[in-house]
Amino acid sequence: MVDIGTISTEKRNENTKNIDLVSTNDILKMINDEDKSVPLAVAAASAQIGIVVDVVTQAFKKGGRLIYIGAGTSGRLGVLDASECPPTFGVSKNMVIGIIAGGNKALRYPIEKVEDSKKAAVKDLKKVRLNQNDVVVGITASGRTPYAVGALEFAKEKGCETACITTSSNSVIARTAKYPIEAITGAEPLTGSTRMKSGTAQKLILNMITTASMVKIGKVYENLMVDVQMSNDKLVSRATSIVMDITGCTKEVAQASLDKFDSVKYAIFSIMSKIEEKDKIRDILAEHDGNIRESLKRL
Numbered sequence: 001m002v003d004i005g006t007i008s009t010e011k012r013n014e015n016t017k018n019i020d021l022v023s024t025n026d027i028l029k030m031i032n033d034e035d036k037s038v039p040l041a042v043a044a045a046s047a048q049i050g051i052v053v054d055v056v057t058q059a060f061k062k063g064g065r066l067i068y069i070g071a072g073t074s075g076r077l078g079v080l081d082a083s084e085c086p087p088t089f090g091v092s093k094n095m096v097i098g099i100i101a102g103g104n105k106a107l108r109y110p111i112e113k114v115e116d117s118k119k120a121a122v123k124d125l126k127k128v129r130l131n132q133n134d135v136v137v138g139i140t141a142s143g144r145t146p147y148a149v150g151a152l153e154f155a156k157e158k159g160c161e162t163a164c165i166t167t168s169s170n171s172v173i174a175r176t177a178k179y180p181i182e183a184i185t186g187a188e189p190l191t192g193s194t195r196m197k198s199g200t201a202q203k204l205i206l207n208m209i210t211t212a213s214m215v216k217i218g219k220v221y222e223n224l225m226v227d228v229q230m231s232n233d234k235l236v237s238r239a240t241s242i243v244m245d246i247t248g249c250t251k252e253v254a255q256a257s258l259d260k261f262d263s264v265k266y267a268i269f270s271i272m273s274k275i276e277e278k279d280k281i282r283d284i285l286a287e288h289d290g291n292i293r294e295s296l297k298r299l
Contacts, residue, residue, distance in 0.1 A: 007142045008168045009194050013187035031196070034189045038200045041167070042208075045183040049205055052163045052179050053212040056135050059161065060217050061289065064133030066096045066210070069124070069151045071115030073195045074139035074165075074202060075100030076107055081206040087235070089210075089219040090227030090265075096210060099124050101147045118150025125154055132159035137209070139164070139202060141194035143171020152176045165205050167198040181205060218291030221246060226265045226292060230258070239264045247271040268292060273299055 016030050042049075056066050068078030079098030086093050101120060102111030114120050130136070136155035138148035143166035152162045153176060164177035167185040174180035183205060185197040214220060219227045224246060230236045236258075243254035246268050257267035266281050269292055275281055288294040 006170075007144065008170075008184065008186065009141050009188060009198055010192045011187040012191050013189055016189045019189065031189050034197055035200060038183075038185055038197050039204070041183040041185045042201050042204050045181050045205070048179070048181045049208055050212075052135075052137070052181060053209055053216070055161050055163065055179060056209060056213040057216045059133060059135045060095070060213060062133055064131075064135060065094060066213070067099065067125070067128065067130070067134055067136045068097070068139055068206070069099040069121060069136060069148060070139035071101035071106075071145050071147045072110070072112070073199045074141060074145070074148070075102075077199060077202050077206060078137070078139050079107060081203075081210055085210055085214070087229045087231055088225055089214045090229050091214075091219070097128055099128070099151075115145050115147045118146050118153070121147045121151035122154045125151060130155065130158050130160065135161045135163065137163045137165060138173055138177065139166075139206075140171075140173055141167045141198035141202070143168040143173045145173070149173050149176055165202055167194070167201050218289050218294075221268070221292050226268060227290075228264055230262070230264070239267075243267050243271070265290065265292065269295065272296060 015034065019027055019030055059066065068082055070078050079100050082096040082098035085091055085096040100106050101114040105111060136151060138152045140148040149172055152164065152173065155162050162177045163179040163181060164173040165181045166173055167183055169182065169184050174182055183201045185201050188194060188196050188198065190196065224242045226242065228235060228239060230239045239258055240251060240254045242264055243249065243258060244251060249271055253271065254267065257270055261267050261270065261278060266278065269281050269285065270276060273296060284295050288298065
């Protein structure tokens with residue numbers, strides 16, 4: 001038996017003990033009032049998050065990967081954040097990987113028992129050919145899920161950098177990870193339902209890690225996604241708008257450049273540098289890790 005009395009996310013919330021007696025609007029107000037505390041918990045962990053961002057950035061620059069791993073809600077959130085990186089930042093689907101206990105089926109259906117298996121985590125990490133250049137982030141609200149803890153233990157054996165995201169205090173996984181992130185969200189509106197405040201905090205932190213690290217490796221110019229993939233009509237329109245915003249060119253010029261290079265970043269760099277040769281643009285950007293500002297400075 002797990003001693004849930006030691007897990008802070010399992011404690012009862014005094015503010016919502018009569019949630020089953022009040023009106024619909026009051027139920028919603030109770031939930032919303034509790035949700036308001038989540039950004040404050042994340043802010044309190046900002047220094048820890050910053051350390052992880054820098055570790056991930058260095059790993060990316062060396063060709064390493066960011067691997068999220070968790071069970072249940074935590075695992076689903078990791079997979080979600082990983083899956084959104086390729087279209088948003090134009091990176092390989094293997095650069096940020098999300099692993100959930102129980103595999104793809106667990107994204108839709110609960111497969112609860114597997115979270116108790118450290119061996120399952122090792123097996124899943126072997127499937128993605130974990131190596132010492134990777135950063136493994138274990139995600140677990142309770143901070144004690146064996147699947148996530150076992151993943152970090154194996155990652156450390158392989159020489160990987162390890163981090164965690166937990167919303168419980170004094171947790172096993174925070175002691176296991178080299179770089180713990182602890183956003184202590186307190187008791188849930190529904191006791192133990194960590195898909196609520198804990199899940200929200202985890203989502204915010206995951207967004208922060210990938211967004212900030214992608215900014216630092218040149219995937220963003222100002223606050224625009226210059227490696228966005230033009231995979232649907234909306235994203236084609238966004239790409240055109242990005243090129244126009246940054247360069248000040250007309251819509252016609254932006255569309256012509258995008259048609260020529262099939263790349264937002266190349267289109268921007270070509271217009272700003274007056275360089276038309278794709279190979280030359282590629283070489284210049286490659287010299288400066290794809291960073292437009294640094295590439296333009298060196299011309």
